[in-house]
Amino acid sequence: MNLIIKGGYVYDPINKVNGEKMDIYIKDGKIVEELPEHKAKVIDASGMVVMPGGVDLHSHIAGSKINLGRLLRPEDHRKDPVPRTRVTRAGVGYSCPSTYIAGYRYAQMGYTTVMEPAMPPLGARHVHEELNDTPIVDKSAYPLFGNNYFVLKYVREGDLEMLKAFIAWLMRATRGYAIKIVNPGGVESWKWGKNVDGLDDTVEGFDVTPRQIITSLARANEELGLPHTIHLHCNNLGVPGNYQTTLETMRAVEDVKPKEGRENTLHIVHCQFNALAGDSWATLRSGAPEIAKYVNSHRHVTLDLGQVIFTDTTTMTGDGPWQFRLYNLTGNKWVNSDVEMEAGAGVVPYTFRKKNPVNAIQWAIGLELALLIYDPWRVYMTTDHPNGGPFTFYPKVIAWLMSRKARTDTMLEIHRAAMRKTTLADIYREYDFYEIAITTRAAPAKVLGLGEKGHLGPGADGDVAIYDINPTEWRPSMYREVEKAFSRAKYTIKGGEIVVVDGEVVSTPLGKTYWVDVEIPEDLEGELMKDLEEGFRNYYTISLSNYPVEDAYLPVQRRVEVVGWR
Amino acid sequence: MPVYRSVVCPFCGCLCDDLEITVEDNRIVKVRNGCAISTSKFLHHHENRVENPLIDGKPVALEEAVKEAAEILKSARRPLIYGLSSTECGAIAKAIELAELIGGVVDNTASVCHGPTILALQTLGESKCTLGTVRNRADLIIYWGCNPLEAHIRHLTRYSAMARGLYTSGGRKDRYVVAVDVRETRMKRVADLFLKVNPGGDYELLSALRAVVRGYGLDVDEVSGVPRDVILELAERMKKSRFGAIFFGLGLTQSEGRHMNIEAAIGLVADLNHHTKFVLIPMRGHYNVAGANTVTTWQTGYPYAVDFSRGYPRYNPGEYTAVDLLARGEADAALIIASDPAAHLPYKAARRLAEIPTIVLDPKRSMTSMISRVVIPTAAAGIEAEGTAYRMDGIPIRLKKLMEPPEGVLPDAEVLSLIIEEVMR
Ligand code: SF4
Ligand SMILES: [Zn+2]
Numbered sequence: 001m002n003l004i005i006k007g008g009y010v011y012d013p014i015n016k017v018n019g020e021k022m023d024i025y026i027k028d029g030k031i032v033e034e035l036p037e038h039k040a041k042v043i044d045a046s047g048m049v050v051m052p053g054g055v056d057l058h059s060h061i062a063g064s065k066i067n068l069g070r071l072l073r074p075e076d077h078r079k080d081p082v083p084r085t086r087v088t089r090a091g092v093g094y095s096c097p098s099t100y101i102a103g104y105r106y107a108q109m110g111y112t113t114v115m116e117p118a119m120p121p122l123g124a125r126h127v128h129e130e131l132n133d134t135p136i137v138d139k140s141a142y143p144l145f146g147n148n149y150f151v152l153k154y155v156r157e158g159d160l161e162m163l164k165a166f167i168a169w170l171m172r173a174t175r176g177y178a179i180k181i182v183n184p185g186g187v188e189s190w191k192w193g194k195n196v197d198g199l200d201d202t203v204e205g206f207d208v209t210p211r212q213i214i215t216s217l218a219r220a221n222e223e224l225g226l227p228h229t230i231h232l233h234c235n236n237l238g239v240p241g242n243y244q245t246t247l248e249t250m251r252a253v254e255d256v257k258p259k260e261g262r263e264n265t266l267h268i269v270h271c272q273f274n275a276l277a278g279d280s281w282a283t284l285r286s287g288a289p290e291i292a293k294y295v296n297s298h299r300h301v302t303l304d305l306g307q308v309i310f311t312d313t314t315t316m317t318g319d320g321p322w323q324f325r326l327y328n329l330t331g332n333k334w335v336n337s338d339v340e341m342e343a344g345a346g347v348v349p350y351t352f353r354k355k356n357p358v359n360a361i362q363w364a365i366g367l368e369l370a371l372l373i374y375d376p377w378r379v380y381m382t383t384d385h386p387n388g389g390p391f392t393f394y395p396k397v398i399a400w401l402m403s404r405k406a407r408t409d410t411m412l413e414i415h416r417a418a419m420r421k422t423t424l425a426d427i428y429r430e431y432d433f434y435e436i437a438i439t440t441r442a443a444p445a446k447v448l449g450l451g452e453k454g455h456l457g458p459g460a461d462g463d464v465a466i467y468d469i470n471p472t473e474w475r476p477s478m479y480r481e482v483e484k485a486f487s488r489a490k491y492t493i494k495g496g497e498i499v500v501v502d503g504e505v506v507s508t509p510l511g512k513t514y515w516v517d518v519e520i521p522e523d524l525e526g527e528l529m530k531d532l533e534e535g536f537r538n539y540y541t542i543s544l545s546n547y548p549v550e551d552a553y554l555p556v557q558r559r560v561e562v563v564g565w566r
Numbered sequence: 567m568p569v570y571r572s573v574v575c576p577f578c579g580c581l582c583d584d585l586e587i588t589v590e591d592n593r594i595v596k597v598r599n600g601c602a603i604s605t606s607k608f609l610h611h612h613e614n615r616v617e618n619p620l621i622d623g624k625p626v627a628l629e630e631a632v633k634e635a636a637e638i639l640k641s642a643r644r645p646l647i648y649g650l651s652s653t654e655c656g657a658i659a660k661a662i663e664l665a666e667l668i669g670g671v672v673d674n675t676a677s678v679c680h681g682p683t684i685l686a687l688q689t690l691g692e693s694k695c696t697l698g699t700v701r702n703r704a705d706l707i708i709y710w711g712c713n714p715l716e717a718h719i720r721h722l723t724r725y726s727a728m729a730r731g732l733y734t735s736g737g738r739k740d741r742y743v744v745a746v747d748v749r750e751t752r753m754k755r756v757a758d759l760f761l762k763v764n765p766g767g768d769y770e771l772l773s774a775l776r777a778v779v780r781g782y783g784l785d786v787d788e789v790s791g792v793p794r795d796v797i798l799e800l801a802e803r804m805k806k807s808r809f810g811a812i813f814f815g816l817g818l819t820q821s822e823g824r825h826m827n828i829e830a831a832i833g834l835v836a837d838l839n840h841h842t843k844f845v846l847i848p849m850r851g852h853y854n855v856a857g858a859n860t861v862t863t864w865q866t867g868y869p870y871a872v873d874f875s876r877g878y879p880r881y882n883p884g885e886y887t888a889v890d891l892l893a894r895g896e897a898d899a900a901l902i903i904a905s906d907p908a909a910h911l912p913y914k915a916a917r918r919l920a921e922i923p924t925i926v927l928d929p930k931r932s933m934t935s936m937i938s939r940v941v942i943p944t945a946a947a948g949i950e951a952e953g954t955a956y957r958m959d960g961i962p963i964r965l966k967k968l969m970e971p972p973e974g975v976l977p978d979a980e981v982l983s984l985i986i987e988e989v990m991r
Contacts (some may be wrong), residue, residue: 092867340698
């Protein structure tokens with residue numbers, strides 16, 4: 001079907017279109033220059049906002065971790081049962097939505113691309129099976145590298161070539177998209193019940209430091225020229241004073257040479273959780289201004305927010321020692337799950353409370369980061385779903401970003417620590433629709449290296465969101481309207497197909513799964529296979545030949561070819 | 567004569583993936599690396615097959631059987647779909663879709679084995695790991711209410727007591743092994759320490775250990791038949807280990823106390839994590855019972871006992887569990903997939919199954935197939951069909967297809983798709 005989206009106010013930052021009234025044409029699933037009107041279905045978007053489909057680069061929607069969250073929390077599901085309709089499957093929502101519901105709800109908000117950011121390689125099939133049951137959106141998953149036995153081994157040996165070969169191999173074996181690192185070294189130490197306390201601590205059992213792991217992986221990533229940078233969950237997450245670790249981490253990769261054509265070498269995930277100043281919970285304050293200052297003067301860093309929402313949610317990370325800490329802080333239920341040779345994970349339910357001073361500060365930190373960093377191309381809106389809160393609250397975050405009044409109204413309801421221990425009240429900046437389009441689609445698509453996403457130029461995927469709000473009449477005081485409009489897209493179009501009308505799902509195509517394929521030079525691959533065979537025989541519990549994910553798990557795939565060695 | 571290597575064994579939750587299987591004239595003639603159970607099951611695979619789709623015992627065409635099945639399910643008010651732990655995940659997904667479509671209840675065999683484990687998890691959480699983590703690290707292993715020598719024969723050598731790994735190159739001699747059971751089992755010969763606990767005394771013993779780990783004294787001479795000194799020493803050993811693991815089985819989940827027992831074990835293990843690293847791992851029996859829970863959870867939010875009668879999933883073990891639904895005389899039709907509840911469920915539930923129109927999908931004849939209105943033979947996953955299975959520790963592994971199923975016989979997932987199409991017609 002061909003489509004013409006007529007007369008909307010278009011926000012397409014990659015093509016520098018800022019709210020101009022123009023028509024968008026889609027043919028065979030792609031954006032085209034122009035189309036004759038009689039050959040297309042026309043959607044009247046006059047008086048509405050038109051943007052590329054939303055792109056979420058960090059949301060835990062698939063795999064063993066979120067599924068442990070689902071298993072752990074029947075009480076969460078009971079708040080939000082979702083019945084079957086003529087076109088959609090039944091399920092549950094809230095903080096650990098079932099796969100179908102996650103796909104629908106992203107589409108209902110105008111999102112068309114979502115990345116699962118923590119795939120334990122041994123559980124890769126599980127991730128892909130869930131992604132295949134997550135309809136509509138395009139997606140990918142980032143395999144965990146930061147505590148992998150072979151990574152630690154090659155880092156210890158200082159063998160960057162073997163490290164690169166291993167990265168290429170594991171990407172293909174797991175059908176992964178980017179290098180995810182979680183508490184580098186700390187998760188390995190956690191297998192002995194320990195942790196690392198900073199960049200220069202030694203990893204239990206290996207003669208390496210987190211600093212070495214991060215810089216080696218960043219170097220390998222840029223030398224291979226992967227589409228995204230390393231995707232890093234820093235050490236010391238959730239520890240008061242950790243903004244210093246975060247700054248040190250950013251500094252540590254300053255001299256890593258970026259891949260040709262970009263300036264960035266490091267993405268820091270859910271930075272809010274890593275921007276705490278003060279030396280205890282009692283003296284906690286925001287470290288966001290320091291982080292923003294650094295980011296504003298250094299081009300190699302990007303980050304996402306991990307914005308806190310005041311609600312009951314479920315925290316889940318690949319950071320076992322942090323989840324154990326949180327369990328001890330809260331006394332809530334606790335799941336720990338260690339994965340041989342590779343990774344680990346933990347799950348703890350958590351409620352962010354308005355009257356809790358720590359939570360109030362955390363809430364403000366996320367917004368400070370978004371507002372104090374001038375360049376929206378380098379700071380992306382996320383809640384680290386479901387860690388800071390469910391992704392269904394994105395429209396609320398958009399309202400906070402666009403309206404100081406929205407922030408003030410919330411600040412008046414929450415603990416005064418948000419006023420006293422952060423700078424949020426002093427910030428008058430408000431995002432406009434253009435900047436929202438940057439932080440929620442254009443910029444994440446760009447930093448992921450997804451050329452066909454995040455914009456509406458010819459050749460882009462026909463992924464479009466239309467929101468029923470008139471930007472020429474909207475004022476920041478009307479923040480509830482913007483929240484409403486972004487909650488239920490007037491239309492969502494995915495690959496040229498209308499999937500949402502008036503906030504309701506009308507069709508459920510299966511999106512594609514991106515993965516990165518880097519060819520390994522033959523001699524290097526031979527050497528690598530020898531190591532892998534030995535490692536698998538001696539330490540794994542499944543055969544090397546049964547490890548790589550088969551094509552059967554990627555019914556709709558998009559292989560991104562990368563030339564890693566020239 | 568094709569020889570398949572690195573074959574995954576679909577006969578218990580260990581999912582050993584290093585078998586070598588020789589197929590001759592579409593028949594398995596040789597099995598290497600399999601345990602006794604596995605070898606025998608592979609070699610006898612061709613026996614006792616359901617040869618034809620049947621309605622009321624009479625051979626019919628597949629289309630007819632599918633039609634009858636759809637008719638039964640459509641006209642039922644409280645249809646039950648049950649089994650699922652001995653098939654691959656694609657079939658499990660289809661079964662859930664069908665349950666949703668007909669507004670039925672979908673349950674899997676976890677409800678009669680590790681259901682209490684899941685209930686305890688939903689109350690408290692769990693500290694667990696993959697089997698390789700135990701292989702590589704555990705210097706203290708406790709088998710509680712389980713007997714791998716009989717039920718998971720290669721567990722000891724591949725994954726636990728005897729396995730050699732990264733920090734356990736000495737294998738068995740690098741570990742201290744404890745077995746706890748209500749009667750002496752062959753595990754006594756494997757273990758350094760065997761504790762015979764009084765029947766029904768698991769909860770007490772676990773609680774005593776927990777109290778000692780927490781630093782309280784014991785002012786009794788024995789707990790549940792285990793002397794005080796032994797408890798004190800074991801608690802000390804647990805705290806001093808570098809990496810401890812408790813494997814537990816039906817001896818703990820299905821004995822007096824049930825989910826309370828598991829809660830006590832979870833609490834003990836959580837406390838031990840303040841001293842060292844400790845994990846707790848259920849020994850799942852059927853090869854893909856973990857998969858049945860996993861798929862049901864990602865599709866509905868709940869692991870088993872899911873009711874769709876209101877159009878959305880509801881979860882209530884004890885109410886929507888197959889045994890209860892049948893014993894209450896509530897289920898008025900049943901679709902059984904890869905399971906034999908007529909042989910294994912309590913009498914009242916099994917009797918109900920014989921009273922109502924029952925449909926069974928199974929490669930083999932069973933008690934259930936004898937009492938079923940409709941019988942549809944299917945290809946055996948892991949032998950005649952591919953698919954995913956989840957190992958007892960949650961690792962997803964791809965099952966292999968080694969040979970063609972008998973003429974006209976389809977995998978479970980395909981038969982279920984046909985039934986779904988027919989129901990939607
Ligand atoms: S232990 Fe279980 S999985 Fe392994 S060979 Fe025996 S029956 Fe098969
Ligand atoms: Zn995250």
